[in-house]
Amino acid sequence: MNAPNRHELFVLDDGEKALEVSEDTKIPNAATFKIVKQDHTLGNMLRAQLLTSPVVLFAGYKTPHPLHPHFLLKIQTDGSMTPAAALEAAASRLIATLSSLEAKFRREFSFKDGETGGGAGGFNAGAGMGGEGDPYGSGGAAWGGASRDYLDF
Structure with a gap:
């Protein structure tokens, strides 16, 4: 196949830099950053976070x-901040946002484990999948007695 090995898409080679900066000579207060071994996921999040900044x-x-x-x-910035500083500030805000999201996610799943009576995935030990072997859990026994849909965690 023409596709590179999977590990080559994420692991930096020896001496390879994760970030390269080139200042734009035609546009004031602008720069282009080449971010290596990353894809659309990080690119889109950084772009969205940068656009929230008024500078x-x-x-x-x-x-x-x-x-x-x-x-x-x-x-490109308005000149009150360099593009590199804007990128650093956006990355810091993005890390804080993702940390907050992770904390909320963990908190919600700790509540789900608490209300179902424990067990991995929220199932009661020995109750099986829905009591009667129903794969969708419509029997209610596996979810602490409440009648819930299989999409409820």
Whole structure:
């Protein structure tokens, strides 16, 4: 196949930098960042976070080719902050947002475990899948006696 090995898409090679910066000479207060071994997931989150800042005039990203594991992020600011500082601030805010999301996610699932009576995945030990062997749990016995849909965690 033409596709590279999976590990080559995420593991940095020896001496390879994760971030390369090139200042734009034609546009004031603009720079292009090449972020290596990442894809659309990080690119889109960084772009969205950058655009929430009032000092950022433009933020966009592109992946030049699907088989090349990097993307280019272009940032232009109003001059009160450098593009590198704007990227650093956006990355810090993104990390804080994701940490908050993770804490909320863990809290919600700890509540679900508490109300079902324990067990991995919220099932009672020995109760089986729905009591009668129903794979969708419509029997209610596996969910602490309450009648719930199989999509309820």
